[in-house]
Amino acid sequence: MTPPDSTARTAVDVADRLHLPEPWEVYGERARRYEVHFTGPSIELVRGPLELEGFGLRVFRPRDGGFGIGFQASTDLSDAGIRTAEADAERLAPRTQFPAKRVELPGPRAGADAAVEVCDETLWARPMDSVQAFVESLLAPFEGQSGVLPTFGSVRATLLESSVRNSAGLSTSCRHTLVELEFAVRAVGGPEGRPPGEYWVNETTRRLDPDRAGPLSEEMKRHARAVREAEPTPTGNLPVILPASVLATILPPVIGLRCSGAGRLRQMAPEPGAALGSELVTLVDDGRVPWGISSGRTDDEGTIQRSRTILDHGRVSELLYDTRYAGVFDTQSTGNALRGRGGFYLDWRRFLAPPALASTTLVFQPGSGGSDEELAEAAGDGIWLQQFGSAVPDPLSGAFGGEVRIGYRIRHGKIAEPIRGGTVGGVVLAPPGQPSLIANVGAVGSSPELVEGVATPALLVRTLSVAGAA
Amino acid sequence: METVSDLRDSEADFSRALGRLAERTPFAEILAQADRGAGVRMDRRSVTASQTPRLKGAVIRVWGGERWIEGATSSLDPSSIARATDSVLHQLSKAVPGGPPPGEASTLRKEWTERPARPVGDADPDQLTALGKDILAWASSVPGVTESAVSLNWNDEERYYLNSAGAKAYQLLCRAGGFATAVAVENGQVEFDYLTTGAVGGWERYGIFTEAAVTEIAREAKQLLTAHTAPAGPMEVLLDPATAGTFAHESFGHGTEADQFLRDRSYLSPLMGRVLGPDILTLVDDGTRPEGFGTLRFDDEGTPTRRNLLIDKGRFVGALHDRVTASALRTTPTGNARRSDFLSRLFVRMTNTYIEPGDQTLEELVQEVKDGVLLEHTTSGIEDPLGGQMQIKVKKGRRIEHGRLTGLVKSMALSGKVLDVLRQVRGVSRPTDFVMTPGFCGKGHTDSLPVGSGGTYLLSTAVVGPA
Structure with missing residues (x-):
C-alpha cells in the first residue's frame, strides 16, 4: 500500500x-x-x-x-x-x-x-x-x-x-x-x-x-x-476484435478531446444524451484505478480523483474538465488535469509543461461477450488485430488506423492463421446514426485488462475497413 | 533582448570532471545542453504564449571496460557537476575492467555561433502574435471553417561537447517552426487540413504562411467533410513531396541506422551493395542541409555532420553510424550519433533524409496512373526495421483515374513491403517540386528529436486503406 x-x-x-x-x-x-x-x-x-x-x-x-x-x-x-x-x-x-x-x-x-x-x-x-x-x-x-x-x-x-x-x-x-x-x-x-x-x-x-x-x-x-x-491480410469490411493493447492506442486521444470541456468549447463535443455508441458501451473515466498510469489521489492540479461516466449504454453522459475548462462552463473540475501528455508519449519531465485536459484511465464496462474464444465465435469470419504499426488517431476527426503488424484470421468462429500487412481503419466517434467504432461494438468481452490509459476487455467491432494484399 | 546563456561558461568545471574521470577510465565525454525559446499558440477562443523551460544540464558517458556507463545532472553549478561525476565514478568502481572503448574518439575543436539574419527570438513577441492572428483570420474567411489553430515557435539550442581525448566543440542551433490547422465542423463531423514549417533559420521560415496557402487548406478542410472514404487495397500510389520524404525516413532510413545492423535487426543489412530500385532513385541523409529541421554542425559524439548517400541510383550503398557501429562494421562515423537531450541516451539517428529529385513533371506522373490515389499531407509514419514493412498516414488525397486527378478522399494509411515499393518506383518529379518538411522522430516510441524529411512527387504501388 x-x-x-x-x-x-x-x-x-x-x-x-x-x-x-x-x-x-x-x-x-x-x-x-x-x-x-x-x-x-x-x-x-x-x-x-x-x-x-x-x-x-x-x-x-x-x-x-x-x-x-x-x-x-x-x-x-x-x-x-x-x-x-x-x-x-x-x-x-x-x-x-x-x-x-x-x-x-x-x-x-x-x-x-x-x-x-x-x-x-x-x-x-x-x-x-x-x-x-x-x-x-x-x-x-x-x-x-x-x-x-x-x-x-x-x-x-x-x-x-x-x-x-x-x-x-x-x-x-x-x-x-x-x-x-x-x-x-x-x-x-x-x-x-x-x-x-x-x-x-x-x-x-x-x-x-x-x-x-x-x-x-x-x-x-x-x-x-x-x-x-503470417499470411497477407484480407480485404473487405470485416468484423474485427480489438484487445486492450490496441484500444489503449486508439481511445484516449480521441475521447480525451472530444468528450471534454476542450471539445465542448470548440463545438466538437457530443450533446448530452446523444446516442453515439452501441447499447453495449458504457465507458467511465476513472482516475483511481490501481496502478493506472494517470491514477492518483489527485490530478496534477490537486483536484481529488473520482470516476465519471462518459458513455452510459451508448449515450453521452458526463464530459471531462480541468480547472481551466470548468471555469469556462461554470462547472467543477472532474480531476482531469494531467501533465506529461504533450509531446511524445508519457514522459518523466512532467513539470516542464502546464497540465492539459485529458482522460485518466478509460474503463470499458465488461460485457457478456465472454472469453477471447467466445468473441471469435461471435465474429464468425473476421480478424483479431493484435498490434498496429501505430494507430495514431486523429483526435479532431476521430479517424484511426494503421498497418497490421500482426493479427489473426478468424474463420468459422475460430482464431486461425496469423496475418500481417495491409491496414485496418475507421473512426472512433461519429454523429448519431453514422458508423463508428463505438457505434459498431457488437460484443464486449468479460475480462478487462489494464493497459496504459485503458482498462477494458477485448471488443468485437461488427465492421471496420480492412485493406490487405489478399 | 535577454542575454543568451552560454555553456562555455562551465568549461572549467567540465574539464575538472573529465580530469577526475580520466584517471579511472580510458575514455570520458560530457555533452551539455541548454535551450532558450518561446512560442505562441492560438485558436478562435484562446491565446497561449509560452517560453521554453529553463532547463539545462549535462550527461557524462564513460567506458566501463565492457559497456558504457552514464549519469546526468539538470544543474550545472560546480557542486552538481561534481556530484554527477561522483555518481559515475561509483558505477565505474563496480565495472569489470576490460579493453578500450570501440571506435575512434573525436578530437574536434571548433565553435559555431552564427545566428540567422532575422532571429525570431530578437523580434518583438507581439509580431508572432500578429502573424498568428492573420493566419487565423485567413482561415476563418472561408465559410464553415470556424475552429482553426496556429502554433508558431522558435528555439535556440546550445550543445557543448568535450571529451578526454581533447575534443571541445560548441554549436548554437537556431530553429523556427510553425503549424497552422484549419478545422471545419458540421453536424458533429470534424475535419481539418494543415500547413507546417520548421528548419534551422529565422523569421524567413514563416514565409509559407501566405493568405493564399492558408485559405487553400481551409477550403480543403471544408471539402473533406463531404469527401469520399479512401479506397482499399493494392493500387498505384503517387506520394506528394512530404509523403515521399516520410517514406524515405520511416521506410528506408530507420533500416540504415547501423545500430540495427549490430542488433541483427535490419532487413537491409544483408542487402548492402545490391540494387533495390530503379536508377531514378537516390536517397540521402544530410545533416548539413541549410533548410533542414534536423541540421547539426556535429553530432553528440563530436563528429561533424555530412552528406551520406544511402541509395545511389537504385543501389544500396551506405548506412548511418556512430563510433561503435562504425568500429564494428569497419567504417567511419557519419555524424549521426544523437541524443534527444542530455537526459536521453545516444542512438544512431537520422538528420535530414530525402529522395533526390528526378526529371518528370507532376502532370506526367499523374498521366501514367490508370487507377490509383495521390497521398497528401503526411500525419505520421512508423518504422519496421526488421520486418521491412511500412506504415505512413496522410490527412487527405485524391483519386487518380485514367490519368486524371478526380475526387478528394479522406485520411488514409499506406502499407506494404518497402522493397516492393522501392522496386516499383516508376517516377520521381523534378527539383522545382522539392520540399523539406520538419518532423519529430522517435527511436521506437521514445527519444524524440527534430529531423527533416524531403522529396518530390514519387510514383509507385502499395496497399492503401482508410485510417
Whole structure:
C-alpha cells in the first residue's frame, strides 16, 4: 500500500519563496531514473541515477473578461531562479487569453483521502537492482533457445516525488513510479525462405512485476513466430476484435478531446444524451484505478480523483474538465488535469509543461461477450488485430488506423492463421446514426485488462475497413 | 533582448570532471545542453504564449571496460557537476575492467555561433502574435471553417561537447517552426487540413504562411467533410513531396541506422551493395542541409555532420553510424550519433533524409496512373526495421483515374513491403517540386528529436486503406 503522503517538498520550497499575487500554482517534481538497455542477451548500457528536479509555475491574471495564464518551468531552484520564473510567468500572462469566467483552484481538504496504489515500493527501495533483476527474468526464458531470440530492449524506471501547492492553500504530494518497457523478440528458422519475424512492444506501467516477465517473454515468442508465418491480410469490411493493447492506442486521444470541456468549447463535443455508441458501451473515466498510469489521489492540479461516466449504454453522459475548462462552463473540475501528455508519449519531465485536459484511465464496462474464444465465435469470419504499426488517431476527426503488424484470421468462429500487412481503419466517434467504432461494438468481452490509459476487455467491432494484399 | 546563456561558461568545471574521470577510465565525454525559446499558440477562443523551460544540464558517458556507463545532472553549478561525476565514478568502481572503448574518439575543436539574419527570438513577441492572428483570420474567411489553430515557435539550442581525448566543440542551433490547422465542423463531423514549417533559420521560415496557402487548406478542410472514404487495397500510389520524404525516413532510413545492423535487426543489412530500385532513385541523409529541421554542425559524439548517400541510383550503398557501429562494421562515423537531450541516451539517428529529385513533371506522373490515389499531407509514419514493412498516414488525397486527378478522399494509411515499393518506383518529379518538411522522430516510441524529411512527387504501388 502506498503511503498517503511523501516527503516531497519541491513545490513547498518554491512556494515559500514566491512573491506573487493570487491566484498561483506550483507543481514540483523530483525524479530519479534508472535504465538498463540490452542487445540480444547482453547488457549494452546502464544509466542512472539520472536526476532531475524542477518546478512549473502558473499564474492566472484577469484579462478582457477571461484570464491570462502565464506558465514557466525551471530547474533552477535558487532564489534567483525562482524570481526569474516568476517574472517569466507574469510577462507571459498578459499575452495569453483564456475564456474562463473564474479560476477556482482546489483548496485544502478536511480528512484523509483514500490512497491509490501508484508506487512500486520494491522498486522504490532498490531501483537499480530491481531493474536489473527484471531484465534477467525477461531474458531467462530465451537461454539455450535457437528459434526465438531477444533482439533488443530496455527497462527505464523512474521514481517520482510530485507536489502541488497553490494560493488557495492546497499543499499535497505523492510518490509514484513509472516504468517504460521496450522489448523486441525475433523468430528465425521455420517456413522455408521466410525472413525473420519480430514482435516488438513498448508499454508504460507503474510497477516492475517480476512474476510478469516470464509470461510476457513466452507471449512475445508466440507472436514473433506468428509474424514469421503470417499470411497477407484480407480485404473487405470485416468484423474485427480489438484487445486492450490496441484500444489503449486508439481511445484516449480521441475521447480525451472530444468528450471534454476542450471539445465542448470548440463545438466538437457530443450533446448530452446523444446516442453515439452501441447499447453495449458504457465507458467511465476513472482516475483511481490501481496502478493506472494517470491514477492518483489527485490530478496534477490537486483536484481529488473520482470516476465519471462518459458513455452510459451508448449515450453521452458526463464530459471531462480541468480547472481551466470548468471555469469556462461554470462547472467543477472532474480531476482531469494531467501533465506529461504533450509531446511524445508519457514522459518523466512532467513539470516542464502546464497540465492539459485529458482522460485518466478509460474503463470499458465488461460485457457478456465472454472469453477471447467466445468473441471469435461471435465474429464468425473476421480478424483479431493484435498490434498496429501505430494507430495514431486523429483526435479532431476521430479517424484511426494503421498497418497490421500482426493479427489473426478468424474463420468459422475460430482464431486461425496469423496475418500481417495491409491496414485496418475507421473512426472512433461519429454523429448519431453514422458508423463508428463505438457505434459498431457488437460484443464486449468479460475480462478487462489494464493497459496504459485503458482498462477494458477485448471488443468485437461488427465492421471496420480492412485493406490487405489478399 | 535577454542575454543568451552560454555553456562555455562551465568549461572549467567540465574539464575538472573529465580530469577526475580520466584517471579511472580510458575514455570520458560530457555533452551539455541548454535551450532558450518561446512560442505562441492560438485558436478562435484562446491565446497561449509560452517560453521554453529553463532547463539545462549535462550527461557524462564513460567506458566501463565492457559497456558504457552514464549519469546526468539538470544543474550545472560546480557542486552538481561534481556530484554527477561522483555518481559515475561509483558505477565505474563496480565495472569489470576490460579493453578500450570501440571506435575512434573525436578530437574536434571548433565553435559555431552564427545566428540567422532575422532571429525570431530578437523580434518583438507581439509580431508572432500578429502573424498568428492573420493566419487565423485567413482561415476563418472561408465559410464553415470556424475552429482553426496556429502554433508558431522558435528555439535556440546550445550543445557543448568535450571529451578526454581533447575534443571541445560548441554549436548554437537556431530553429523556427510553425503549424497552422484549419478545422471545419458540421453536424458533429470534424475535419481539418494543415500547413507546417520548421528548419534551422529565422523569421524567413514563416514565409509559407501566405493568405493564399492558408485559405487553400481551409477550403480543403471544408471539402473533406463531404469527401469520399479512401479506397482499399493494392493500387498505384503517387506520394506528394512530404509523403515521399516520410517514406524515405520511416521506410528506408530507420533500416540504415547501423545500430540495427549490430542488433541483427535490419532487413537491409544483408542487402548492402545490391540494387533495390530503379536508377531514378537516390536517397540521402544530410545533416548539413541549410533548410533542414534536423541540421547539426556535429553530432553528440563530436563528429561533424555530412552528406551520406544511402541509395545511389537504385543501389544500396551506405548506412548511418556512430563510433561503435562504425568500429564494428569497419567504417567511419557519419555524424549521426544523437541524443534527444542530455537526459536521453545516444542512438544512431537520422538528420535530414530525402529522395533526390528526378526529371518528370507532376502532370506526367499523374498521366501514367490508370487507377490509383495521390497521398497528401503526411500525419505520421512508423518504422519496421526488421520486418521491412511500412506504415505512413496522410490527412487527405485524391483519386487518380485514367490519368486524371478526380475526387478528394479522406485520411488514409499506406502499407506494404518497402522493397516492393522501392522496386516499383516508376517516377520521381523534378527539383522545382522539392520540399523539406520538419518532423519529430522517435527511436521506437521514445527519444524524440527534430529531423527533416524531403522529396518530390514519387510514383509507385502499395496497399492503401482508410485510417
